[in-house]
Amino acid sequence: MLKVALLYQTREGQTARILNVIKTQMEQCGFQTAVFDVRDPFVSIDLEGFDAFILGCSIRYGRHHKAFCQFVENNYQTLNARPSFFFSVNLTARKPQRCRPDNNRYLQKYLARTPWKPDLVDVFAGALLYTRYDLFSRLAIQLIMKLTGGSTDTSKDIEYTDWERVDKFCRTVAGHLNNSVRQKQTSEQVGTVAEASA
Incomplete structure (x- = not known):
């Protein structure tokens, strides 16, 4: 069973609410999850103990939260080495012309400057x-x-928040992770066969 870390920063709680829905859906898909607030000074987050990561952060006054950005900056190499996924939460995403990753300027500006390269990104209205x-x-x-x-x-x-969009994000993430598991199992099987034939 893959272990998935769900990491977030929220302001009034909508990002946390979205993350808890994602947690429930990922567990229904057979993944083990753990939720972490990146601002919590009493929680030690050992990313090495997880197989994949889902991160969410809200925006206030045009910027993702500083503590979240610093957390990613400190851990981007680990995030890049395993399947990782990101969703941004902002009010501009309530508009059709700002509701997709490619047309939401706040998300695009963040992705352009971070060294983290998520496998999938999305944006949800808050x-x-x-x-x-x-x-x-x-x-x-x-x-x-x-x-x-x-x-x-x-x-x-x-x-x-468009909860159907959140559901689609979960299904896409679950599909990506299941494909990763199958590819890993196939690779291991090929390796076993090669060793037996040597």
Whole structure:
């Protein structure tokens, strides 16, 4: 059974919610999972103990969180050496012209500057959680929403996450990992046959 580390950083919790859905689906597909918040100072993350990685991070004011970016910078060689997958969560992905990896500029800017090269990336719309923001964030995000055609009603929260898209991401990741297992088993079988014939 492959062990998959699920690593994330969230602000108000929507990225964590998405990751927990991914965790459930990956376990239903037969993978063993463990979830880690990269900011948690009390948790030691030994990446060497895992066969694959799924990472998720939200964006605030156009940038992925600093601690998450630093974590990737510190561990990109291990991430690149094994199957790894990344999803970005931001409110601009609520728009059709910003909802794909190739047209979401925040995701593209991050991928262009990180040494990490995930096997698969995706972008999910997050949630507009006015009731959870502090006063400064509420006013700042309300202004951004006004400028970009979003909701400015601070009395209610709106979830934009497309859960069918999250489900598709999980199925694609599971398929990729299953293919990796089959390729490894085939390679080992070929090696065994070659040794027996020598």
